Amino acid sequence: MNEVSHISMDAPQRKIWLASYPPTVPAELPPLTHKSIVQLFEESCARFADRTAFSSMDKALTFRALEQESRKVGAWLQAQGLSKGDRVAVMMPNILQNPVVVYGILRAGYVVVNVNPLYTPRELEHQLKDSNAKIIFVLENFAHTVEQVVHKTELRKVVVTTMGDMLGLKGHIVNFVVRKVKKLVPAWNIPSAIPFKRMLADGKERVLAPADRGLDDIAFLQYTGGTTGVSKGAMLTHRNLLSNKDQMSYWLETAFIKRERPQVMTFLCALPLYHIFALTVNSLMGVAIGGHNILIANPRDLPSLVKDMQKHKIHVFPGLNTLFNALLNNPDFPKVDHSSMLMVFGGGMAVQRPVAERWHKMTGCPITEGYGLSETSPVATVNRIDTEEFTGTIGLPVPSTEVTIRDEDGNDLIYGEVGEICIRGPQVTPGYWNRPDETAKVMTADGYFRSGDMGYMDERGYIKIVDRKKDMILVSGFNVYPNEVEEVAAMHPGVLECAAIGIPDANSGEAVKLVVVKRDPALTEADLKAHCAENLTNYKRPKHIEFRTELPKSNVGKILRRELRDKT
Template sequence: MNEAPAQASDNSEKFWLASYPSSVPPEIPALSYRSLGELFESCCVEYLPRVAFSSMGREMTYRELEVETRKVGAWLQAQGLEKGDRVAVMMPNVLQNPVVTYAILRAGFVVVNVNPLYTPRELEHQLKDAGAKAIFVLENFAHTVQQVAAEVGLRHIVVTAMGDMLGMKGHIVNLVVRKVKKLVPAWSIPSAIPFKKVLTEGSHLPLKPVDIDSNDVAFLQYTGGTTGVSKGAALTHANLIANKMQISMWLEAAFENRPRPEVLTFVCALPLYHIFALTVNSLMGVAMGGHNILIANPRDIPAFVKELQKHKVHVFPGLNTLFNAMMNNADFGKIDFSSLILALGGGMAVQRPVAERWQALTGTAITEGYGLSETSPVATANRFDTQEFTGMIGLPLPSTEISIRDEDGKPLPLGEVGEICIRGPQVMAGYWQRPDETAKVMTDDGFFRSGDMGYMDERGYTKIVDRKKDMILVSGFNVYPNEVEEVAAMHPGVLECAAVGVPDPHSGEAVKLFVVKKDPALTEHDVREHCAANLTGYKRPRLIEFRNELPKSNVGKILRRELRG
């Protein structure tokens, strides 16, 4: 090819389709279901005897899942809630989470996913903004709900305990959680309803059919607030069904090199309230009749590794920090990864040193994908039949367009860095009750402005270089923190690192690098020498600070903004 094609716009050819696996079509077909509830019910009938979710040794089949969601959905309808009312779910990865989530969807309501570690201030904002009428909360976090209950207008507060769906073993689990580990702070909500009472009452009630349109809102998925106040991305049934279809079609290429198992087993370590796990684990897992191994606390790496030793897993979605932490556990080598077909990296950039080490230890490459809460979430992914780490975020999924644009919203030539903009059936309906904020991120021709900076190459692969606001400007030169961090992470003495811009009287900004040591003997001089050998002058860290740990979100994403402050 003598001349690179112009960046994709309305009328330009989707040249990236030439890079697609032969098994993946360019477009998804018409949606075969009008709602997620309809999709769920169909899957439960098809996969009745299979295990859908397991937690702490307890397995729940699709048959049981259908029965339990029917009870909860019927109970919710009996409380006088109306179609489209918002119901919050504030739980980690326990069996109650998918049960409640699918019950809400089947009953015609909207799921509001809540991070259980939210402070009262954060929780109050989200519940008020969503106008939530009810909440299901794990008792470990009921004290937070207690502090805001009077302010947010909740009509129903359902409290569940860790062991509520674990059978006889549940009594022991609850005792250990409450009395031995003391993980349940004191709380008092007089109007609270025990989850088991909901199941009992719901078993005597009918689940009434609800006419749900594919354009009705299914989830309010709140953004992390990294670009300002936390906003609810209104994701429709069509958005999520489309993204499930896109990922499922993309997955076909993974079976080019490895045989397709009869039942796919997923590791579900990322929290289900996060859009990545919600779509890739829960929605796609259920749609394919898969088995999701729920990990309630992935931060307990020793327990997590021990749990994985009991299973043969096929699909492992994770973050760079999770993969890195696992490999630094002494028992990691005891996990049998011979069945692993796909390790999916998302949420943050996967660093090459981490990816290369993972492949050496497991025999499977980490395949990066990219998306946001606003895109349900997956917009691009590397080919699933690849056996190498690319350092790119991949190709647009079927029915998806990526356009790299300048500050004025004009498409840029291939190879030039601009804002990554996304158009496709997975793009949200808008921010909940925020037409002003929606207008800021949507272009006139229907592209969502991601706020991430990147470029597209002549094959159609996109490379993300950073968020706009994370970019560091040193004497007029752009420095992307991801590049600095990736280089620093290559040093064998570095466990984790993060780069931020700090004010500098001479260059406007300078690069500051925060480092967590893997080797206690690592010195500032060692880091400087390593960076000097791999980075041009203006990109090198001017300041280096050692820390025992770096601030992270509950998903495990390093929070640069806290280091900056």
């Protein structure tokens, strides 16, 4: 750690990080030029009509087609009797239908609820009930999950799409392979389900009325784990997302201080669009600048991902440490022509220095690490792009963003002292959907969001994360909250008590470990893992299970997770 300075931080007044800014980046954002994401979207579609906006499995969707197809979705939605601001859920991987539906929902004047397609019925039911979503768009591969909970929710309509619905003639082959060869579509039965193509045909016959949505209206409910383990929706407004888009736009411009600007920017979208990182940095940024996003439906299929990289000149690649590391260990990745790569962003989890150094050596392009959360739309800090230095920090606060480090009593700390990272800026959520109690826990009286991450700021304004205040576990960039894992494990009749902790993992950064005291002596690791698999999506499941006769507790009986971590 850097030597501690004895100067009071007083971050909002000093903004010491501005002295470390690239020369072309302003300290403050100018006023927003669009009144909503919809206005930005429609202007881009008109301006870049003939360019490819998104492509998937070699099928291109131009901005003109994106506008036309999303218009059909929006017109159909408006005919379903929804009220202004109603929530519509999207449960899809990175396929062409995803941006078509998401922008269609926004154009119709409704709120997008992004859903992880791999959620279990229990997780999906909570999110649909909490958001009170009225309609869901789902890929058929996951319709069996919706089937199990639809009768318990307020859903009025379920629209089901197939992998091949927007791939033209090739789509028939894709559907056959997905259904019959790979058997990736479990049987499902939702009698009232509406096929995606029929919905589009219906929408084509209708007129999309302009939606009256402003900067402070909610655009997305982005669900994230809570301090109680209950997933809650961060309300992200049009202002939040447009501000973060502008903050990143100024930062991206610095890449062209030393490198030539391509006519069309090509983005590799390997991160899921339901995740806030890809939503803002890929989809929103790509649309804003007329870029081409190559959608990767399954980034775990590394051979296919590498083939896509070989077909295109990639300029922008947001990813996670785990993905970068996996690519570096793929035998065909060194054969990819990396000469076009301008920007590689690492977020979601810490980028490990050995991975960053190996990546830079192999590709010639450094990984630029940044930091953010669902609640910050997401980018709050980022390293400079116009330098090849890997700082090992999360970088500097982006324009119009104030970061301060505070102690338990809310006092600003001096440079180099570790405290909670607190963030204030136009990209910060106004709070959690229908959760004023949870909002109050994370927002300070002077408008800062308490991140729950512990770190320090050096005298140049660079921030280093050193620990977490919360017991949250970070698995491949996804938050896992111990309470939720423990609650699910405790549902098993063979469990007396348990505690979930994060332990280091070479592949995912951290992995979930469950420490269990048995009620039933016959309980096995396999029994408990099978139980968790039914109730938790893959990244939340315990990778390691340890049985003990007792758990460490405080004098009031609270299980001491930190003590378990220290002894693991």
